[in-house]
Amino acid sequence: EICACLVGSEMCIRDRCRSVSTGRLCVWRNGMTIKEVSERYGVSQDTLRYYEKAGLVPEVTRTAGGIRDYQPDDLGWLELALCMRSAGLPVSGIVEYRKLFQQGESTIPQRLKLLTDQREELLSMKNQIEQTLNRLNYKISVYERATKTGILSWDEEEKCSGDCDG
Numbered sequence: 001e002i003c004a005c006l007v008g009s010e011m012c013i014r015d016r017c018r019s020v021s022t023g024r025l026c027v028w029r030n031g032m033t034i035k036e037v038s039e040r041y042g043v044s045q046d047t048l049r050y051y052e053k054a055g056l057v058p059e060v061t062r063t064a065g066g067i068r069d070y071q072p073d074d075l076g077w078l079e080l081a082l083c084m085r086s087a088g089l090p091v092s093g094i095v096e097y098r099k100l101f102q103q104g105e106s107t108i109p110q111r112l113k114l115l116t117d118q119r120e121e122l123l124s125m126k127n128q129i130e131q132t133l134n135r136l137n138y139k140i141s142v143y144e145r146a147t148k149t150g151i152l153s154w155d156e157e158e159k160c161s162g163d164c165d166g
């Protein structure tokens with residue numbers, strides 16, 4: 001809810017949230033600038049613009065002057081895109097998910113499949129990471145033992161597959 005008022009000799013437009021001072025004009029609003037969003041989420045302004053241009057997030061709300069004015073809905077889409085990117089979902093998958101979501105509840109099965117497919121890919125990656133960690137832990141234990149005893153020895157019972165001797 002935005003209203004205009006005169007404070008001293010300054011014209012103010014305000015709502016419940018916060019103010020932005022531009023010289024003698026004081027503007028109160030609840031949106032966030034691209035700079036604020038960038039700082040809040042640790043994402044560059046260029047990345048935010050790219051996410052919008054590529055369709056990962058819907059077109060961001062703009063001020064009358066055309067400046068991005070991120071509203072709660074915009075931030076929700078951004079948070080979803082960041083979450084899905086961190087889960088390894090490709091840009092095309094996020095764009096597809098967003099489009100399906102905007103088409104309504106009839107697309108729930110397609111969205112479910114997209115998400116379950118990504119979960120399977122993540123579980124596979126997790127398994128690979130666990131195998132790699134096991135191999136690394138084995139090598140570390142051998143080298144720790146070697147630093148204590150002065151002897152580098154690979155125990156055949158503990159030896160992992162692949163190149164564990166070097």
